Amino acid sequence: MASQNERNTIFLTEQEAERIRHTVKERSKNCLEKVGHAREPRDQLAAHQQATGAALMADMGGAPDPDMTHTKGRGDTIPVVAVGQPYPPCTVSLEDLQPMKMADLLMDTHHRGRKLTIKRSSPVVTLVARSWTMVQDEELKETERLEMCLHKSRHDEDVLESAKHFIIKEPYFTLTDQGEATIRIDHPSDLVVYQEEAHGKTQVEDSAAAEKLATKYKTQGNAALKKQDLPLAHAKYTEGLNVAKQPLLSDSNPDLARDISRNRAYVNLLLNQLDEVKTDARASLTGKDDQRSKDLDSKAFYRAGSAAYSQGRYQEAKRFFEEQQKLTPDDKDAKVQLKKIASRLREQDSGTYDFMKISTGLSKGRPRVDAATFIKNTEIKDSAGRGRGLYATRSIAPGEIVMCEKAFCVVWGHESEALTAMTYDVRDDKIRVSPVGLGKSIVQKLLSNPSQIESVMDLYGDYEGDGKAVSETEEGAVVDVFRVHDIMSRNAFGPGSQHGEEGARNASTGLWIHAAYINHSCIANAEKEYIGDLMILRAARPIQAGEEIFHSYDESQDYDARKAALMTTWGFECSCAFCAAEKADGRAVRDKRMELVGEADAFVEKTPWAGAKRLTIRKAQRLAQSIDETYDGERYKDLPRTAGGRIQEWLAKASPRK
Template identity: 45%
Template sequence: MAANTTIFLTPEESGRVQTTVRDLMQKRRDQRGQKWTAYDSISLIQEATSASLLQDLSCAAFGLGGAPKKSQDTIIAYGIGVPYLPSTSKLQDLVPMKLSDLCMETHHRGRVLSLRRVSPVVEMKSSSWAVFQGDLQNEVERLEVFLHTSQNGHNTLNLGFEFLVKEPYYTLNNHGQRTIRIDHPSDLIISTYNDDPESWRRRDRSEGLQRDYTPVEYKELGNTALHDKKYAMALAHYAEGLRVLTIQTDALESLTHDEDGYQKDLDAKAYFRAGTAAYRLSNFRDAKGYFAEQLKLLPGSRLASTYLEKIEVREHEMSDGVYDMDKALRSLSKTKGRPDAADFVRRTKVKSSPVSGKGLFAAEDIEHNDIIMCEKAFCVVWGNENEAFSALTCDVRDNAAIRVFPAGLHQAVVQKVMKNPSQIEKVLDLFGDNEGLGKRPCERDGIPVVDTFQIHDIVQRNAFGLGQQSEDEDYRNASTGLWIRASYINHSCIGNAKKELVGDLMVIRATRKILAGEEIMHSYDKTSDYDARMKALYLTWGFHCSCRLCIVEAQDSPALRKKRLMLENDADLFIERTKPAGAGIIAVNRAKRLRRSIEETLNEKRYKNLPRRALVGIEQWLQTAGCR
């Protein structure tokens, strides 16, 4: 990662964050079991209205539909407390409850709460909240959706008029305010859709989109909303219709197999949609079959022919690992950093590792500098995208450890697996500290159940930073991604592989000859500073490295390691100020002296055949300057 995608906190700053989070956790424990008490409903609604209005004014100050510019010295911070499981109960099995039944710091298992929104939605970077009314008009409560606040690009609370909260969790939010907190998207169900921003002012519960329509009725309602330019409402109708259709029948069951011209067109359209869906999921074999069937019905379909040509290219990539990298590079601006490519993984296999958990192993001999594997990101968020944001998390499970966490990537991964349940299992198979619901996907009431705490830990331990991609990217909006196959590659400071990126296509190459059956490993952190590297490996990935290089470096005295680091910093400063091309004898001799001084801190016998990271920069400078 580039230097300005990293945040450094002083001990005092770290202490303040940790104290704030621990105090909040204690406050929650102290209030556990306290009964719900009534609010001044008017005051609470006014609070939400004022906050929403201030937010609108702030956005307007930076242009219509815009958002406030990021501060130059702030980052969102929140605590990671004790994880809890999402509800896995069916709605029909849950017993209705009232707001007055709520108890503080309690997960009300076996219960369901029916609520109506009675305030505008306050949208913040990491959460959204609004005021909700229970069965009685004077009974209101704050409901806050944390982090996973949207559906199909629209704020969930703004899409809804009436909601059902499965097994509600009543707690204190990060500001110490009482709230019904939603961490798992499947725990909050919209029972009545309505995207009218003023719908919350109405007293009746009869308006909006009710559930339990047929797919055809949802489609007609969606068409009407689209005609009226109520786009969020139209999307909600279509999405709900597709959800019901998925429950009732497979998408290809819409085929009529009728020879009539009109029906033949419908069948061809069904095959085309199935083909494009399979292609986007990289299921090229099925996609090829669907497009071939479409061509049988419509022999002149240029779109189907184009897709079949693309599939032929993808199949060559998958089998031979041969890519047109120049074409991929040229396409990056058009594809938003996501080139059209297939995965090449046949030279590798996943199995248990003697290092840790599962690892990636060579299935055949691989020569030096050959491609080991290529993989498209399962999910990537680029720094220039609105979804990109990092947060400072304080994890009380790990002695209040403070980390910079890719919260935007976490959101994107949860969104993707919610929309594509068939993809959940391969994500859940990755290593994470929290077992959550286990490795098998779960679905209730036609909705995928995703444990966001489990996904958080998987992202924390497996995400890759992509380095600075643009001038306005820093630690608050760093580009990050999740690659499934590459996540099985374990760490070693003296690994046998290196990674390159072409957009979100990760290319793993061998840095030496690798024999069949040998584990593939690469360095997660390439810094030469032993102490900084050990800290980073533990904080980010949760382990201490014990490779041969780390063992040897640990034997050096702290004073020697400090001296080596200071010499390396001197070399870096020299490299920054002195261009190697055309360098004179004085500059070359200065570089050689720096190299020699660093070499003197590296015991020749103990460091034999080990990488000498502190020398990399000055060695490259000397090579470029034409010196051996």
Template identity: 55%
Template sequence: MSPTQSTIFLTAEETERIRNTFRSRLQRCKDLAGQSRFSGDSKASMRQVAAVSFIADITTAQRQDSIVAFAVGCPYPPCTLLLCDLQPIQLCDLRMDTHHRSRVLSVRRVAPVVKLVAFSWTVVQDSSGETERFEISLHKLRYGYDILESGSVFEIKEPYFTLSDEGHSTLRVDHPSDIIQSSSASEIPQEIEASSTKTTQMYKDEGNAALKNRDLPRAHANYTQGLHLVTTNGSAQEDFAYDLFRNRAHVNLALHRFDEAKTDALASLTGREDKKALDSKAYFRAGCAAHGMGEFHEARRYLQEQQRLAPYDKLAAASVKEMESRLREQATGAYNFKKIKAGLLNGRPRVDAAKFTSNVAIGESCGGRGLFAKRRMDPGEIIMVEKAFCAVWGNEAEALTAMTYDVRDDRIRVSPAGLCRAIVEKLQNNPSLVEKVMDLYSDYPGLGKQLIIRDAGPVIDTFQIHDIVARNAFATGPAYSGDHRGGDAENNNMHESTGLWITASYLNHSCVPNAKREILGDLMVLRATQPVNASEEITHSYDGSSDIEERSAALLKTWGFACSCALCIVEKAETPALRKKRQQLENEASAFVERNDVIGAKRVSIVKARRLARAIDDTYNEGYKDLPRSARQGIQDWLAEATSR
């Protein structure tokens, strides 16, 4: 685990304003809990949404740079029942700040959608004609479409009726699986209304047309409806089924739905001699899906089948060769880092590489789980290499850094909300990955790690994802060499670059770590900084500050523990005046390194650097004999390179 680097700075007044806003809302919710819903003015609601929608449209640019804030720490589980097992409820039956368990509310959107950075809202109407505000918080997109805008009829599972952050009564959805778009709305791109007049050919043609126009959700829906029609008409349309499965596999690849893409591709295999070219294409798509999931043995097997059916296809041969490279990386930990870094220079931060984790194992550590060495490793040796499960860079549209007020400890923190959103969408698209992520440590257990499928989709507890990201995400740094937008406040980018690495999340903290990480795009390389023995726990530093007060505050605020290692004990015994003097010298050394180029360093600069290093050394006493002296590290590194030249 490692901190993400904050790029938002708030004054004490702004911090207190955010805290008071959420405290006030939570108190009002508590006071109103259980009270009957008050029937509002439908026309007034429509006028409000129209006005707010207009203002929102003309202030889009301003909103993208505004500070988003929301409360956390009041989690509730998503519905785990099937839609058919829920009992209907009407708006008039709702009660304030209540989760209406075992109930379902059917509504139709009757107003434009107000699309804000962190949530969207509109006005909906039930079958009795009653209207109410309805919002989806944070996880509001599906395949690039706003969920509220992409449909008009919705089923809200176990509706939550509460107050919005602005104090308006509202229906609120936090878990994407709690809202289902009704197939009766023909304008919904994810669902295509069944028609008795349409043929399988028509669905296929309409799907192809949508694919050509890059309307992937609509293409997927047409192919799906065509396949449904094929199953009802029997084997007479077998060839249509092969074509539709193959085409839908292509769409699923584009949507990063790798689970379904692989299933569709394999379902499209005919095994017929006269269909070898099409089967070759199907194997290629199955291989791409397996590649996307990091299943390189499986990917190679499918691509070899493609090559067998199309022996003169150069792309097939190249794809097999690429998978063999991934498998070598996975087995040996030998990477072409020169090639990887060249790719970063060309602006490709998502590295095509396998993970190498055969040197490590997850085991029981003090107070939880940790990462342990399976063999001895020397300083500088690669311990593990891992590709991020999910990464979002600050310069990407998906990035969103928010302030969160946690009611559990009354603290305000920076949260990589965009990463949370991206992880939830990836899990929705690929349910087979759910248990790997949900097994990571979090303060909120949620639904546990078990995969739950309801109404043809996985049930994802978004509050559990938030806590997993808060405890396990890493800052990635710039997207590529020369790009300083990721997490660089000086470039006026308020969104930080963050990622989640599954295996690396098990690394525990030490102020005297035996490993250090380097991040190349979305690839993390962990190397030993001192000898590591077999069965020894591998640690790294969550916070690299050389000041004990800063480091202790960060560890307590972000991870909730106080460190009592040997380094912390020695530093706490020092006087504040001594620590202040060391900090001043470290700042002076940092400024020196920044001003003086190590290439062609003059003798007078080297002499000054040595003097600074000695002055920093003089602030350390005998208690530091076997402990790191991090304040001098920067100037020592500069000296080592300058004198070697």
């Protein structure tokens, strides 16, 4: 069994670190040398054989994954992702892009204002951090490599395997880390599955033909839903709606479009595409007074209410369920939901929670709480030298709740979405351990719910994008994955190991949007704890109205380790009074203090406090006193002396034998 230290640490050898740096820098150098060079044609047969062989080897696990690097610790390899070379996603709809040919691709070029229609011509090679395949142009004359990096899945299905035909928005033609030419997709919204509606809606000659075609799509959608093929069901219902909404049919048979919208609302609910649930549910309403129509409208209101509830929009959810109850007063589901909403609104308004009930309802299979966010005690304002911060709107007593926030997105270490990678950032030449699985989950949630993009993108990140506030085009949501990565890197926190053993390779991580505005201080006035994905922030001392709220990003007692962690992970150096005092101590004093802390911690680990003898207690007292003596009395007059915390706790509990 691995030691705790081994579980929490990934050891990267100097050789592997150098290999990562060399690979990324060599690619950048090669790309720079070939910028604007004309594409060299590929041999179609050789390209197909290359992809087929690689896919077979990948499926069998017989080929090395070029994205993986060898490390020490639990497991042998971990994926490597290069970051720090961002570019914005396409923010233009397909109809506003000009077509181009594969033969016109230029090396290491973003073909802005253009689109490329392609057909997949080989199996997909599925790797941990990317998938790739060979594709052909519309005339089937040219063949090229296409790869999707990191964000390569949608609804648990590999995007490249989900269809045969695609349209690439503003293609980026470049080199792989191995020096091979490729069309590269980083932003999921830059790759559009080819559908008929992408080039104009299907036109039919008369209402009878339109009704037949729309009904056919509806039937296909129902069949796919029965098989739980949700993406296919959604696609078929969408095709059906594009026909059913045409004037010649919508005028003669408006109920068909309503029926398909109602069905798609249900599929969207299962896919967690909550914005679209509400849009479809509203579109499906009949407004008729007969009982069958009331039942159908009741169903639509239930689906819309469920979506609003899942988004934490409880007042909106309440309105939907109240409308449902008006139509079907005896419906028990609406009554249950309204009762739950009343609890959520009470939590949201007063910060009153039944933490015991919330805690007992959690398990490894159900690790997310059903609770509202309470932030009425706080507001976001500018913070001098820190950007923005969170401030108290009223006085808060020690131990009182400052705020409670349900995570916008959390990935637990035991879940399949958890993925840790080594990221090499060319901006500062640093290699970091990064929870890229959380970044992928955030991107997926934003793609499904464009209304939430703005709140996430408003958070601080090193890369701020191109300044275009475009979150949707005709083809769907637009999410800048590079901004998401940087925002996640600076704002995510770990809720701790709540559901089993965790380590550096499978640590639970999450993003709490409101809490992300809280700045750091080593002498914080607030402390956080977690129940599931609910962050609870309590006042550690009296907080006055208008005072900025701080909590500690890193609670290491080692000043040098803490300083390095804050700079590496969050990109700043703490200038609080406590750090200033420790800095003034000098390295020798700090080293002596940490040596004593090590002795004290070892003592606490092996020595039970219950029934401790007087001699043992005196030894503990001497250790505590030695630690305390490393603090300059004048310098630390009004500051905490945290290094002796564990030994002081032991002494407070210890009692000598009679």
